[in-house]
Amino acid sequence: EVQLVESGGGLVQPGGSLRLSCAASGFTFSTYGMNWVRQAPGKGLEWVSYISSSSRTTYDADSVRGRFTISRDNAKNSLYLQMNSLRDEDTAVYYCARDKGGETDFDYWGQGTLVTVSS
Amino acid sequence: DIQMTQSPSTLSASVGDRVTITCRASQSISTWLAWYQQKPGKAPKLLIDKASSLESGVPSRFSGSGSGTEFTLTISSLQPDDFATYYCQQYNSYRTFGQGTKVEVK
Numbered sequence: 641e642v643q644l645v646e647s648g649g650g651l652v653q654p655g656g657s658l659r660l661s662c663a664a665s666g667f668t669f670s671t672y673g674m675n676w677v678r679q680a681p682g683k684g685l686e687w688v689s690y691i692s693s694s695s696r697t698t699y700d701a702d703s704v705r706g707r708f709t710i711s712r713d714n715a716k717n718s719l720y721l722q723m724n725s726l727r728d729e730d731t732a733v734y735y736c737a738r739d740k741g742g743e744t745d746f747d748y749w750g751q752g753t754l755v756t757v758s759s
Numbered sequence: 760d761i762q763m764t765q766s767p768s769t770l771s772a773s774v775g776d777r778v779t780i781t782c783r784a785s786q787s788i789s790t791w792l793a794w795y796q797q798k799p800g801k802a803p804k805l806l807i808d809k810a811s812s813l814e815s816g817v818p819s820r821f822s823g824s825g826s827g828t829e830f831t832l833t834i835s836s837l838q839p840d841d842f843a844t845y846y847c848q849q850y851n852s853y854r855t856f857g858q859g860t861k862v863e864v865k
Binding site for chain 1: 760791793795797802803804805808814846848850853854855856857858859
């Protein structure tokens with residue numbers, strides 16, 4: 641059974657940093673592209689970042705480019721999101737999501753981890 | 760960047776109704792479009808891939824159509840479990856979600 645479990649969320653002050661993790665199991669992690677998607681309270685979904693299976697290619701949304709860095713460790717079946725220079729508007733539930741195949745839609749999602757940016 | 764616009768934002772319907780949600784892309788995305796269902800407090804669930812391909816296990820009352828810039832998600836006979844928020848997503852260039860359509864009880 642495919643499982644994605646996020647961790648690392650919490651309360652952080654504006655300008656601070658946080659690192660999210662996503663532990664994957666039930667599939668060959670090293671062969672799938674992975675993503676981070678966020679959802680602000682009461683709002684819609686926003687794609688944040690993508691990383692290819694080999695880490696060769698990464699993409700970021702304009703809203704986080706230069707502040708967030710996506711990475712992965714295939715040996716540990718883990719996906720990461722390093723978030724720096726956090727702003728109030730980064731407050732959201734952050735989901736990790738697996739690409740269905742290639743750079744496509746998302747067939748499996750984690751349960752999400754809440755990041756709150758507030759002083 | 761490709762923008763995705765869904766309509767309506769909210770839809771009030773009754774069990775048994777036929778429901779249609781529209782998604783428009785700011786430029787052609789061929790059929791690189793997905794539909795998701797999300798219930799409160801839960802992660803989204805992929806319903807339809809490549810504009811019209813139903814995911815395994817998704818009831819056949821759900822269907823998708825369209826290509827280019829205009830797409831629709833149709834629920835042929837709304838069931839109690841279908842009250843939720845629905846999102847379209849393009850994956851022609853990076854990824855973009857529509858703003859969502861909440862299907863609520865009339």
